[in-house]
Amino acid sequence: MMKLYNVEVSGNCYKVRLLxxxxxxDCEIVPIDIANREQKSPSYLKRNPLGEIPVLEDGELTLRDSQAILVYLARKYGGDTWLPSKPSEMALVMQWLFTACxxxxxxxxxxxxxxxxxQNLDIEKAHEKSKSILTMINLRLANRDWLELNRATIADIACFPYIALAHEGKISLDPxxxxxxxxxxxxxxxNFISMPGLE
Ligand SMILES: N[C@@H](CCC(=O)N[C@@H](CS)C(=O)NCC(=O)O)C(=O)O
Structure with missing residues (x-):
């Protein structure tokens, strides 16, 4: 069975669990003890030299980065539904994966x-960037239900967690x-599933 190296409170892991x-x-969920820096342990670094979660293992394949994992799962199990193979449609969906990261x-x-x-980082800059991307996405969604193709795709799944968790970064979605x-x-x-902080 596939294995997902996972942290419950990580939005990047959650987007994979959601898809x-x-x-x-079915996928075996392997908890990583991020508080004790298990993601930086020698055995974990063999899986992902960046020392980050999530990682997906499927037989011989080891994948890091939640966006790459969404691509793999969507194409392997979703037919053309979540990530179409038509070049233009595939690219339209993929542009949002890069917006997510x-x-x-x-x-x-x-x-x-x-x-x-x-985390000690430039919070004013993070709030400024949030405002600009949320304004753009709000405008995008003014006359459509989904980011692309008039249906749910991995574009929506990739962008969803950290937008829906914005309040935990003291960003209001009221505007x-x-x-x-x-x-x-x-x-x-x-089959939607939630994560801590989403309700
Ligand atoms: N681009 C990566 C980012 C992964 C990432 O930022 N992981 C964080 C948790 S959400 C992490 O592993 N942090 C622990 C660390 O860097 O030590 C993805 O989308 O999977």
Whole structure:
């Protein structure tokens, strides 16, 4: 069976658990003790030299980075539903995976790291970046239910966790009603699962 090296409170791990659930795919969840820096232990660094979670193992394959893992699971188990193979559609979905690890990571994800995990970083910059990406996504969602293709794809799954957890970084979603509606849409997907901090 596949193995996911996981931390419950990590939004990057959660997006993988969420897609596994939406796809109804079994996976062994292996907890990593991040408080004791297990992710930096020699045996873990063999899996991911960056010393980060999540990591997915499937037989001989070892994958790091939640976006890459979403791509793998979507294509392996989801047919064309979550990540289509048509070049234009694939690229439209993938642009949001990069938004998730650039603008969303440097915005709401960093703001949450700062307040919830006491990381010393430039919180004003994280709030500024959050405002600009949330404004852009709110506008994008003004006349559509999903980020691309008029249906849920891994574009939505990749961007969802740290936006839905924005309040833990002291970012209010009140100015972004279309983003709030989109969060509700995702929560209503069949087989949706939650994580600590989302309710
Ligand atoms: N781009 C990576 C980022 C992974 C990441 O930032 N992991 C964090 C937890 S969410 C981590 O492992 N932090 C512990 C550390 O760096 O020591 C992904 O999307 O998977």
């Amino acid at each position: 596994l659930s939406l796809l109804n795919v 650039n603008e969303i990571a440097r915005g709401p994800m960093d703001a949450r790291f700062h307040y919830k995990f006491k 972004y009603p279309h983003v709030q509606k989109w969060i509700t849409n995702i929560k209503e997907l069949p």
